[in-house]
Amino acid sequence: MTDTIARFIGFSARQLPDDVTAKLRELREKETGALPKVLYEAMFRNMELAAELSRPSCQDTGLVQFWLRCGTGFPLINELEGLLREAVLQATAETPLRPNVVEAFDEYNTGTNVGRGVPCVHWDIVPGWDGCEIYTYLAGGxxxxxxxxxxxxxxxxxxxxxxxxxxxxxxxxxxxxxxxxxxxxxxxxxxxxxxxxxxxxxxxxxxxxxxxxxxxxxxxxxxxxxxxxxxxxxxxxxxxxxxxxxxxxxxxxxxxxxxxxxxCWSHRRGHLFFDRELNCTAASHAGFQP
Ligand code: SF4
Structure with a gap:
Protein backbone atom coordinates (compact mmCIF):
# COMPACT_ATOMS: atom_id res chain seq x y z
CA MET A 1 0.00 0.00 0.00
CA THR A 2 2.87 2.38 0.84
CA ASP A 3 4.55 1.72 -2.52
CA THR A 4 1.30 2.20 -4.44
CA ILE A 5 0.58 5.53 -2.74
CA ALA A 6 4.18 6.71 -3.25
CA ARG A 7 4.01 5.84 -6.96
CA PHE A 8 0.62 7.51 -7.23
CA ILE A 9 1.88 10.74 -5.65
CA GLY A 10 4.71 10.78 -8.21
CA PHE A 11 2.29 10.00 -11.05
CA SER A 12 -0.09 12.76 -9.99
CA ALA A 13 2.82 15.24 -9.85
CA ARG A 14 3.48 14.46 -13.53
CA GLN A 15 -0.04 14.01 -14.86
CA LEU A 16 -3.14 16.02 -14.05
CA PRO A 17 -6.41 14.25 -13.18
CA ASP A 18 -8.55 13.33 -16.19
CA ASP A 19 -11.36 15.79 -15.32
CA VAL A 20 -8.91 18.71 -14.97
CA THR A 21 -7.26 17.93 -18.31
CA ALA A 22 -10.68 17.75 -19.98
CA LYS A 23 -11.70 21.10 -18.48
CA LEU A 24 -8.48 22.79 -19.56
CA ARG A 25 -9.02 21.42 -23.07
CA GLU A 26 -12.53 22.89 -23.07
CA LEU A 27 -11.30 26.32 -21.90
CA ARG A 28 -8.50 26.28 -24.48
CA GLU A 29 -11.15 25.87 -27.19
CA LYS A 30 -13.40 28.57 -25.76
CA GLU A 31 -10.81 31.30 -25.27
CA THR A 32 -10.63 33.49 -28.39
CA GLY A 33 -7.85 35.98 -27.54
CA ALA A 34 -4.37 35.46 -29.01
CA LEU A 35 -2.47 35.65 -25.69
CA PRO A 36 -4.73 33.21 -23.78
CA LYS A 37 -4.41 30.78 -26.70
CA VAL A 38 -0.59 30.99 -26.51
CA LEU A 39 -0.76 30.28 -22.77
CA TYR A 40 -2.98 27.23 -23.20
CA GLU A 41 -0.61 25.91 -25.86
CA ALA A 42 2.27 26.36 -23.39
CA MET A 43 0.32 24.53 -20.64
CA PHE A 44 -0.45 21.57 -22.89
CA ARG A 45 3.12 21.43 -24.21
CA ASN A 46 4.27 21.50 -20.58
CA MET A 47 1.98 18.55 -19.77
CA GLU A 48 3.23 16.58 -22.78
CA LEU A 49 6.85 17.15 -21.79
CA ALA A 50 6.17 16.21 -18.15
CA ALA A 51 4.79 12.84 -19.32
CA GLU A 52 7.49 12.32 -21.95
CA LEU A 53 10.43 13.20 -19.68
CA SER A 54 8.81 11.74 -16.55
CA ARG A 55 9.16 14.98 -14.59
CA PRO A 56 6.74 16.94 -12.42
CA SER A 57 4.45 19.24 -14.41
CA CYS A 58 5.30 22.21 -12.15
CA GLN A 59 8.53 22.96 -10.27
CA ASP A 60 6.43 23.62 -7.15
CA THR A 61 5.36 20.10 -6.26
CA GLY A 62 3.60 21.52 -3.22
CA LEU A 63 2.93 20.25 0.27
CA VAL A 64 1.34 16.81 0.29
CA GLN A 65 -2.09 16.64 1.92
CA PHE A 66 -4.30 13.60 2.46
CA TRP A 67 -8.04 13.48 3.00
CA LEU A 68 -9.25 10.06 4.12
CA ARG A 69 -12.66 8.46 4.12
CA CYS A 70 -11.83 5.33 6.01
CA GLY A 71 -14.03 2.55 7.31
CA THR A 72 -13.56 1.37 10.90
CA GLY A 73 -13.14 -2.15 9.50
CA PHE A 74 -10.29 -1.24 7.12
CA PRO A 75 -7.48 -3.64 8.13
CA LEU A 76 -4.68 -1.03 8.09
CA ILE A 77 -6.57 1.78 9.82
CA ASN A 78 -4.09 1.86 12.71
CA GLU A 79 -1.06 1.99 10.42
CA LEU A 80 -2.39 4.55 7.95
CA GLU A 81 -0.79 7.74 9.26
CA GLY A 82 2.69 6.19 9.45
CA LEU A 83 2.25 4.57 6.08
CA LEU A 84 1.25 7.86 4.43
CA ARG A 85 4.27 9.60 5.93
CA GLU A 86 6.51 6.86 4.57
CA ALA A 87 4.85 7.17 1.14
CA VAL A 88 5.70 10.90 1.06
CA LEU A 89 9.34 10.18 1.92
CA GLN A 90 9.48 7.58 -0.86
CA ALA A 91 7.73 9.79 -3.42
CA THR A 92 10.07 12.70 -2.59
CA ALA A 93 13.14 10.59 -3.28
CA GLU A 94 11.81 8.62 -6.25
CA THR A 95 9.77 11.15 -8.28
CA PRO A 96 11.64 13.37 -7.23
CA LEU A 97 9.51 16.05 -5.56
CA ARG A 98 10.98 19.42 -4.64
CA PRO A 99 11.55 19.62 -0.87
CA ASN A 100 9.03 22.23 0.24
CA VAL A 101 8.68 21.71 3.97
CA VAL A 102 10.15 24.46 6.13
CA GLU A 103 9.83 24.07 9.90
CA ALA A 104 8.07 27.13 11.35
CA PHE A 105 10.17 29.27 13.76
CA ASP A 106 13.28 27.13 13.28
CA GLU A 107 13.17 28.10 9.59
CA TYR A 108 15.03 25.25 7.96
CA ASN A 109 13.94 23.00 5.10
CA THR A 110 13.68 19.38 6.26
CA GLY A 111 14.64 18.24 2.75
CA THR A 112 12.15 15.36 2.88
CA ASN A 113 8.68 16.93 2.48
CA VAL A 114 7.90 15.63 5.95
CA GLY A 115 7.84 17.82 9.05
CA ARG A 116 5.82 18.76 12.09
CA GLY A 117 2.18 18.19 11.06
CA VAL A 118 3.16 17.52 7.42
CA PRO A 119 1.88 15.65 5.50
CA CYS A 120 -1.40 16.73 7.05
CA VAL A 121 -4.01 14.00 7.21
CA HIS A 122 -7.72 14.78 7.53
CA TRP A 123 -9.96 11.92 8.61
CA ASP A 124 -13.58 11.04 7.96
CA ILE A 125 -14.32 7.78 9.77
CA VAL A 126 -17.08 5.57 8.37
CA PRO A 127 -18.44 3.12 10.97
CA GLY A 128 -19.10 -0.44 9.78
CA TRP A 129 -17.24 -0.13 6.44
CA ASP A 130 -14.04 -1.91 5.46
CA GLY A 131 -12.83 0.23 2.54
CA CYS A 132 -10.62 3.30 2.43
CA GLU A 133 -10.73 6.26 0.04
CA ILE A 134 -7.64 8.43 -0.09
CA TYR A 135 -7.66 11.85 -1.70
CA THR A 136 -4.16 13.15 -2.36
CA TYR A 137 -3.51 16.81 -2.96
CA LEU A 138 -0.24 18.53 -3.86
CA ALA A 139 -0.82 22.03 -2.56
CA GLY A 140 1.35 24.61 -4.32
CA GLY A 141 2.45 27.82 -2.58
CA CYS A 264 -4.25 26.62 -9.75
CA TRP A 265 -4.61 25.19 -13.27
CA SER A 266 -2.13 22.50 -12.19
CA HIS A 267 -4.73 21.00 -9.85
CA ARG A 268 -2.90 17.88 -8.68
CA ARG A 269 -5.71 16.14 -6.86
CA GLY A 270 -5.89 12.37 -6.85
CA HIS A 271 -8.34 9.76 -5.65
CA LEU A 272 -7.45 6.19 -4.68
CA PHE A 273 -9.71 3.49 -3.32
CA PHE A 274 -8.46 0.43 -1.39
CA ASP A 275 -10.70 -2.48 -0.47
CA ARG A 276 -10.00 -4.73 2.54
CA GLU A 277 -7.76 -7.00 0.41
CA LEU A 278 -5.84 -3.83 -0.59
CA ASN A 279 -6.97 -4.03 -4.21
CA CYS A 280 -6.62 -0.50 -5.49
CA THR A 281 -8.36 1.66 -8.12
CA ALA A 282 -7.49 5.22 -9.14
CA ALA A 283 -10.71 6.98 -10.12
CA SER A 284 -9.01 10.30 -10.88
CA HIS A 285 -6.29 9.01 -13.26
CA ALA A 286 -7.30 6.32 -15.77
CA GLY A 287 -3.65 5.96 -16.85
CA PHE A 288 -2.36 4.93 -13.41
CA GLN A 289 -1.61 1.23 -12.95
CA PRO A 290 -1.90 0.43 -9.22
S1 SF4 B 1 0.36 28.18 -8.46
FE1 SF4 B 1 0.32 26.05 -9.27
S2 SF4 B 1 1.10 26.17 -11.40
FE2 SF4 B 1 1.61 28.11 -10.34
S3 SF4 B 1 3.71 27.79 -9.61
FE3 SF4 B 1 2.31 27.24 -7.92
S4 SF4 B 1 1.92 25.03 -8.11
FE4 SF4 B 1 2.84 25.73 -10.05
Missing amino acids: GCALPGYATVLMPGEGYAGVSRFVLERLTEYAPNACPPLLVGVGVASSAETAALLSKKALLRPVGSHSENERAARMERLLEESINALGIGPQGVGGSYTVMGVHIEHAARHPASLGVGLSVS
Whole structure:
Protein backbone atom coordinates (compact mmCIF):
# COMPACT_ATOMS: atom_id res chain seq x y z
CA MET A 1 0.00 0.00 0.00
CA THR A 2 2.87 2.38 0.84
CA ASP A 3 4.55 1.72 -2.52
CA THR A 4 1.30 2.20 -4.44
CA ILE A 5 0.58 5.53 -2.74
CA ALA A 6 4.18 6.71 -3.25
CA ARG A 7 4.01 5.84 -6.96
CA PHE A 8 0.62 7.51 -7.23
CA ILE A 9 1.88 10.74 -5.65
CA GLY A 10 4.71 10.78 -8.21
CA PHE A 11 2.29 10.00 -11.05
CA SER A 12 -0.09 12.76 -9.99
CA ALA A 13 2.82 15.24 -9.85
CA ARG A 14 3.48 14.46 -13.53
CA GLN A 15 -0.04 14.01 -14.86
CA LEU A 16 -3.14 16.02 -14.05
CA PRO A 17 -6.41 14.25 -13.18
CA ASP A 18 -8.55 13.33 -16.19
CA ASP A 19 -11.36 15.79 -15.32
CA VAL A 20 -8.91 18.71 -14.97
CA THR A 21 -7.26 17.93 -18.31
CA ALA A 22 -10.68 17.75 -19.98
CA LYS A 23 -11.70 21.10 -18.48
CA LEU A 24 -8.48 22.79 -19.56
CA ARG A 25 -9.02 21.42 -23.07
CA GLU A 26 -12.53 22.89 -23.07
CA LEU A 27 -11.30 26.32 -21.90
CA ARG A 28 -8.50 26.28 -24.48
CA GLU A 29 -11.15 25.87 -27.19
CA LYS A 30 -13.40 28.57 -25.76
CA GLU A 31 -10.81 31.30 -25.27
CA THR A 32 -10.63 33.49 -28.39
CA GLY A 33 -7.85 35.98 -27.54
CA ALA A 34 -4.37 35.46 -29.01
CA LEU A 35 -2.47 35.65 -25.69
CA PRO A 36 -4.73 33.21 -23.78
CA LYS A 37 -4.41 30.78 -26.70
CA VAL A 38 -0.59 30.99 -26.51
CA LEU A 39 -0.76 30.28 -22.77
CA TYR A 40 -2.98 27.23 -23.20
CA GLU A 41 -0.61 25.91 -25.86
CA ALA A 42 2.27 26.36 -23.39
CA MET A 43 0.32 24.53 -20.64
CA PHE A 44 -0.45 21.57 -22.89
CA ARG A 45 3.12 21.43 -24.21
CA ASN A 46 4.27 21.50 -20.58
CA MET A 47 1.98 18.55 -19.77
CA GLU A 48 3.23 16.58 -22.78
CA LEU A 49 6.85 17.15 -21.79
CA ALA A 50 6.17 16.21 -18.15
CA ALA A 51 4.79 12.84 -19.32
CA GLU A 52 7.49 12.32 -21.95
CA LEU A 53 10.43 13.20 -19.68
CA SER A 54 8.81 11.74 -16.55
CA ARG A 55 9.16 14.98 -14.59
CA PRO A 56 6.74 16.94 -12.42
CA SER A 57 4.45 19.24 -14.41
CA CYS A 58 5.30 22.21 -12.15
CA GLN A 59 8.53 22.96 -10.27
CA ASP A 60 6.43 23.62 -7.15
CA THR A 61 5.36 20.10 -6.26
CA GLY A 62 3.60 21.52 -3.22
CA LEU A 63 2.93 20.25 0.27
CA VAL A 64 1.34 16.81 0.29
CA GLN A 65 -2.09 16.64 1.92
CA PHE A 66 -4.30 13.60 2.46
CA TRP A 67 -8.04 13.48 3.00
CA LEU A 68 -9.25 10.06 4.12
CA ARG A 69 -12.66 8.46 4.12
CA CYS A 70 -11.83 5.33 6.01
CA GLY A 71 -14.03 2.55 7.31
CA THR A 72 -13.56 1.37 10.90
CA GLY A 73 -13.14 -2.15 9.50
CA PHE A 74 -10.29 -1.24 7.12
CA PRO A 75 -7.48 -3.64 8.13
CA LEU A 76 -4.68 -1.03 8.09
CA ILE A 77 -6.57 1.78 9.82
CA ASN A 78 -4.09 1.86 12.71
CA GLU A 79 -1.06 1.99 10.42
CA LEU A 80 -2.39 4.55 7.95
CA GLU A 81 -0.79 7.74 9.26
CA GLY A 82 2.69 6.19 9.45
CA LEU A 83 2.25 4.57 6.08
CA LEU A 84 1.25 7.86 4.43
CA ARG A 85 4.27 9.60 5.93
CA GLU A 86 6.51 6.86 4.57
CA ALA A 87 4.85 7.17 1.14
CA VAL A 88 5.70 10.90 1.06
CA LEU A 89 9.34 10.18 1.92
CA GLN A 90 9.48 7.58 -0.86
CA ALA A 91 7.73 9.79 -3.42
CA THR A 92 10.07 12.70 -2.59
CA ALA A 93 13.14 10.59 -3.28
CA GLU A 94 11.81 8.62 -6.25
CA THR A 95 9.77 11.15 -8.28
CA PRO A 96 11.64 13.37 -7.23
CA LEU A 97 9.51 16.05 -5.56
CA ARG A 98 10.98 19.42 -4.64
CA PRO A 99 11.55 19.62 -0.87
CA ASN A 100 9.03 22.23 0.24
CA VAL A 101 8.68 21.71 3.97
CA VAL A 102 10.15 24.46 6.13
CA GLU A 103 9.83 24.07 9.90
CA ALA A 104 8.07 27.13 11.35
CA PHE A 105 10.17 29.27 13.76
CA ASP A 106 13.28 27.13 13.28
CA GLU A 107 13.17 28.10 9.59
CA TYR A 108 15.03 25.25 7.96
CA ASN A 109 13.94 23.00 5.10
CA THR A 110 13.68 19.38 6.26
CA GLY A 111 14.64 18.24 2.75
CA THR A 112 12.15 15.36 2.88
CA ASN A 113 8.68 16.93 2.48
CA VAL A 114 7.90 15.63 5.95
CA GLY A 115 7.84 17.82 9.05
CA ARG A 116 5.82 18.76 12.09
CA GLY A 117 2.18 18.19 11.06
CA VAL A 118 3.16 17.52 7.42
CA PRO A 119 1.88 15.65 5.50
CA CYS A 120 -1.40 16.73 7.05
CA VAL A 121 -4.01 14.00 7.21
CA HIS A 122 -7.72 14.78 7.53
CA TRP A 123 -9.96 11.92 8.61
CA ASP A 124 -13.58 11.04 7.96
CA ILE A 125 -14.32 7.78 9.77
CA VAL A 126 -17.08 5.57 8.37
CA PRO A 127 -18.44 3.12 10.97
CA GLY A 128 -19.10 -0.44 9.78
CA TRP A 129 -17.24 -0.13 6.44
CA ASP A 130 -14.04 -1.91 5.46
CA GLY A 131 -12.83 0.23 2.54
CA CYS A 132 -10.62 3.30 2.43
CA GLU A 133 -10.73 6.26 0.04
CA ILE A 134 -7.64 8.43 -0.09
CA TYR A 135 -7.66 11.85 -1.70
CA THR A 136 -4.16 13.15 -2.36
CA TYR A 137 -3.51 16.81 -2.96
CA LEU A 138 -0.24 18.53 -3.86
CA ALA A 139 -0.82 22.03 -2.56
CA GLY A 140 1.35 24.61 -4.32
CA GLY A 141 2.45 27.82 -2.58
CA GLY A 142 1.08 30.33 -5.10
CA CYS A 143 -2.39 28.89 -5.16
CA ALA A 144 -2.48 28.90 -1.34
CA LEU A 145 -2.11 32.70 -1.34
CA PRO A 146 -5.79 33.63 -1.91
CA GLY A 147 -6.81 31.32 0.97
CA TYR A 148 -8.78 33.12 3.67
CA ALA A 149 -11.48 32.49 6.24
CA THR A 150 -13.53 34.86 8.34
CA VAL A 151 -16.85 35.19 10.11
CA LEU A 152 -19.31 37.67 8.63
CA MET A 153 -22.10 39.43 10.47
CA PRO A 154 -25.15 37.32 9.60
CA GLY A 155 -26.91 40.40 8.21
CA GLU A 156 -24.32 40.48 5.41
CA GLY A 157 -26.02 37.36 4.10
CA TYR A 158 -25.09 35.55 0.91
CA ALA A 159 -24.33 38.85 -0.80
CA GLY A 160 -21.60 39.21 1.84
CA VAL A 161 -20.27 35.75 0.95
CA SER A 162 -20.11 36.72 -2.73
CA ARG A 163 -18.41 40.03 -1.95
CA PHE A 164 -15.83 38.22 0.21
CA VAL A 165 -14.99 35.76 -2.59
CA LEU A 166 -14.89 38.38 -5.35
CA GLU A 167 -12.78 40.88 -3.41
CA ARG A 168 -10.27 38.24 -2.47
CA LEU A 169 -9.98 36.89 -6.00
CA THR A 170 -9.78 40.35 -7.59
CA GLU A 171 -6.68 40.92 -5.48
CA TYR A 172 -5.03 37.48 -5.49
CA ALA A 173 -6.23 35.41 -8.44
CA PRO A 174 -3.36 36.43 -10.74
CA ASN A 175 -0.83 35.15 -8.14
CA ALA A 176 -2.41 31.71 -8.16
CA CYS A 177 -1.86 30.69 -11.82
CA PRO A 178 -5.41 30.76 -13.24
CA PRO A 179 -7.64 29.21 -14.51
CA LEU A 180 -8.48 28.35 -10.91
CA LEU A 181 -10.70 25.90 -9.18
CA VAL A 182 -12.38 27.87 -6.38
CA GLY A 183 -13.55 26.19 -3.17
CA VAL A 184 -15.93 28.06 -0.85
CA GLY A 185 -16.98 26.85 2.60
CA VAL A 186 -20.04 28.24 4.39
CA ALA A 187 -20.47 27.29 8.04
CA SER A 188 -20.67 28.76 11.53
CA SER A 189 -17.04 29.42 12.30
CA ALA A 190 -13.83 30.28 10.48
CA GLU A 191 -12.06 26.93 10.94
CA THR A 192 -15.03 24.83 9.76
CA ALA A 193 -15.57 27.08 6.75
CA ALA A 194 -11.86 26.89 5.87
CA LEU A 195 -11.79 23.09 6.00
CA LEU A 196 -14.96 22.83 3.91
CA SER A 197 -13.52 25.20 1.32
CA LYS A 198 -10.49 22.93 0.89
CA LYS A 199 -12.66 19.82 0.82
CA ALA A 200 -14.68 21.43 -1.99
CA LEU A 201 -11.54 21.30 -4.17
CA LEU A 202 -11.56 17.50 -3.99
CA ARG A 203 -14.83 17.19 -5.88
CA PRO A 204 -14.74 16.46 -9.63
CA VAL A 205 -14.31 19.69 -11.58
CA GLY A 206 -17.65 21.17 -12.55
CA SER A 207 -19.71 19.06 -10.14
CA HIS A 208 -22.43 20.93 -8.26
CA SER A 209 -23.69 21.07 -4.70
CA GLU A 210 -26.68 18.84 -4.00
CA ASN A 211 -28.34 21.91 -2.47
CA GLU A 212 -30.12 23.79 -5.26
CA ARG A 213 -29.46 27.25 -3.82
CA ALA A 214 -25.79 26.51 -3.22
CA ALA A 215 -25.54 25.11 -6.78
CA ARG A 216 -27.09 28.32 -8.11
CA MET A 217 -24.57 30.36 -6.16
CA GLU A 218 -21.75 28.23 -7.62
CA ARG A 219 -22.93 29.15 -11.12
CA LEU A 220 -23.38 32.85 -10.29
CA LEU A 221 -19.95 33.08 -8.68
CA GLU A 222 -18.37 31.31 -11.66
CA GLU A 223 -19.94 33.85 -14.05
CA SER A 224 -18.95 36.78 -11.81
CA ILE A 225 -15.32 35.68 -11.41
CA ASN A 226 -15.03 35.05 -15.14
CA ALA A 227 -16.44 38.54 -15.73
CA LEU A 228 -13.40 39.99 -13.91
CA GLY A 229 -11.52 39.19 -17.13
CA ILE A 230 -8.35 37.98 -15.37
CA GLY A 231 -7.93 35.00 -17.73
CA PRO A 232 -5.24 32.31 -17.82
CA GLN A 233 -2.11 33.33 -15.87
CA GLY A 234 -3.66 36.80 -15.42
CA VAL A 235 -3.05 37.92 -19.03
CA GLY A 236 -6.74 38.69 -19.60
CA GLY A 237 -9.38 36.38 -21.00
CA SER A 238 -12.95 35.22 -20.75
CA TYR A 239 -12.34 32.33 -18.30
CA THR A 240 -10.59 32.78 -14.96
CA VAL A 241 -11.97 29.67 -13.28
CA MET A 242 -12.42 25.98 -14.06
CA GLY A 243 -15.32 26.00 -11.64
CA VAL A 244 -16.63 27.09 -8.23
CA HIS A 245 -17.48 24.42 -5.64
CA ILE A 246 -19.34 25.22 -2.43
CA GLU A 247 -19.49 22.94 0.62
CA HIS A 248 -21.63 23.94 3.57
CA ALA A 249 -22.59 23.03 7.12
CA ALA A 250 -25.34 24.29 9.41
CA ARG A 251 -24.47 27.49 11.31
CA HIS A 252 -25.30 29.49 14.40
CA PRO A 253 -27.99 32.13 13.65
CA ALA A 254 -25.63 34.88 14.84
CA SER A 255 -22.65 34.03 12.65
CA LEU A 256 -21.87 33.34 9.00
CA GLY A 257 -18.47 31.73 8.57
CA VAL A 258 -16.96 31.74 5.09
CA GLY A 259 -13.74 30.19 3.83
CA LEU A 260 -11.95 30.33 0.51
CA SER A 261 -9.41 27.87 -0.93
CA VAL A 262 -8.09 27.96 -4.44
CA SER A 263 -6.27 25.59 -6.71
CA CYS A 264 -4.25 26.62 -9.75
CA TRP A 265 -4.61 25.19 -13.27
CA SER A 266 -2.13 22.50 -12.19
CA HIS A 267 -4.73 21.00 -9.85
CA ARG A 268 -2.90 17.88 -8.68
CA ARG A 269 -5.71 16.14 -6.86
CA GLY A 270 -5.89 12.37 -6.85
CA HIS A 271 -8.34 9.76 -5.65
CA LEU A 272 -7.45 6.19 -4.68
CA PHE A 273 -9.71 3.49 -3.32
CA PHE A 274 -8.46 0.43 -1.39
CA ASP A 275 -10.70 -2.48 -0.47
CA ARG A 276 -10.00 -4.73 2.54
CA GLU A 277 -7.76 -7.00 0.41
CA LEU A 278 -5.84 -3.83 -0.59
CA ASN A 279 -6.97 -4.03 -4.21
CA CYS A 280 -6.62 -0.50 -5.49
CA THR A 281 -8.36 1.66 -8.12
CA ALA A 282 -7.49 5.22 -9.14
CA ALA A 283 -10.71 6.98 -10.12
CA SER A 284 -9.01 10.30 -10.88
CA HIS A 285 -6.29 9.01 -13.26
CA ALA A 286 -7.30 6.32 -15.77
CA GLY A 287 -3.65 5.96 -16.85
CA PHE A 288 -2.36 4.93 -13.41
CA GLN A 289 -1.61 1.23 -12.95
CA PRO A 290 -1.90 0.43 -9.22
S1 SF4 B 1 0.36 28.18 -8.46
FE1 SF4 B 1 0.32 26.05 -9.27
S2 SF4 B 1 1.10 26.17 -11.40
FE2 SF4 B 1 1.61 28.11 -10.34
S3 SF4 B 1 3.71 27.79 -9.61
FE3 SF4 B 1 2.31 27.24 -7.92
S4 SF4 B 1 1.92 25.03 -8.11
FE4 SF4 B 1 2.84 25.73 -10.05
